[in-house]
Amino acid sequence: MSGEPGAAPALRGAALETELLSAGYAGRPVVQELSIRVSPGEVVSVVGPNGSGKSTLLKSLVGVVQVLSGKVIWDGAEVTNWTPDAAARAGVGYVPQVDDVFAPLTVRENLEMGGYLLPRRAVPERITHVLEVFPQLGRMLTRKAGRLSGGERKMLAMGRVLILEPRAFILDEPTANLAPALALSLLDEHVRQLSATGASVLIVEQRARAVLAISDRTYVLTGGRCQMEGTPAELTASPDFVDTFLGGRRRTGDPQE
Numbered sequence: 001m002s003g004e005p006g007a008a009p010a011l012r013g014a015a016l017e018t019e020l021l022s023a024g025y026a027g028r029p030v031v032q033e034l035s036i037r038v039s040p041g042e043v044v045s046v047v048g049p050n051g052s053g054k055s056t057l058l059k060s061l062v063g064v065v066q067v068l069s070g071k072v073i074w075d076g077a078e079v080t081n082w083t084p085d086a087a088a089r090a091g092v093g094y095v096p097q098v099d100d101v102f103a104p105l106t107v108r109e110n111l112e113m114g115g116y117l118l119p120r121r122a123v124p125e126r127i128t129h130v131l132e133v134f135p136q137l138g139r140m141l142t143r144k145a146g147r148l149s150g151g152e153r154k155m156l157a158m159g160r161v162l163i164l165e166p167r168a169f170i171l172d173e174p175t176a177n178l179a180p181a182l183a184l185s186l187l188d189e190h191v192r193q194l195s196a197t198g199a200s201v202l203i204v205e206q207r208a209r210a211v212l213a214i215s216d217r218t219y220v221l222t223g224g225r226c227q228m229e230g231t232p233a234e235l236t237a238s239p240d241f242v243d244t245f246l247g248g249r250r251r252t253g254d255p256q257e
Helices: 054-061 083-092 107-114 118-134 135-140 150-160 180-196 209-212 232-236 241-243
Strands: 016-025 028-034 043-047 066-074 093-095 168-172 202-204 217-222 224-229
Touching: 016 054, 028 043, 028 066, 028 241, 043 054, 043 180, 043 209, 054 066, 054 093, 066 135, 083 093, 093 150, 093 209, 107 118, 107 209, 118 135, 118 150, 135 150, 135 202, 150 168, 150 180, 180 209, 180 217, 202 217, 209 224, 217 232, 224 232, 232 241
Parallel strands: 043 202, 043 217, 093 168, 168 202
Antiparallel strands: 016 028, 016 066, 217 224
């Protein structure tokens, strides 16, 4: 692992939190009365079954889905129902589950698009920094994003967001449709790298066992509500959590999912 949970350096991030947040579509809540917090340098994960409202929660934090009641707080200020552009300008980077890169553009052009809020002269320096974090991208700068593998696309999507040096990353299912080994590598090597910059990282992930391994804390959603929360050690000590979300206690030597 490139960094153990809680081992971030001097922090430059800001806290992202909600207070009794309810959000949904056409006035109907999908998530209800959620209170969460992600501090600088933390990786906080959200797990739960399909349809539990995980993606809706993330979208409500960046203004893609309407907050019906409650608050979104960023860096101490209420920002409820701000726009995605305002979130990006304030330093909150969002990587959606789908449509996360511009397929017709090259890797370099995607990275340049990520710097749309920066002065033009600043973009090359920021791309250089991204390539230091994700050196694999440096070997494919002229390749069309649509020709990348699933793992490479996710790396590019995170790199494109990293161009703006966000103080928080919101990642929706970054390992979706990836092979197990590649998914574990992406979480272990790259997601923890983001938190190592001092940023707050909030991640929704279906691979519960894998994301617990890189998380400082985890929220468990079912039916749009938070049913459990705690550190990975606390949750894996709960038989209910293990049986429901980890498929029962793992025998010694069993491979990770």
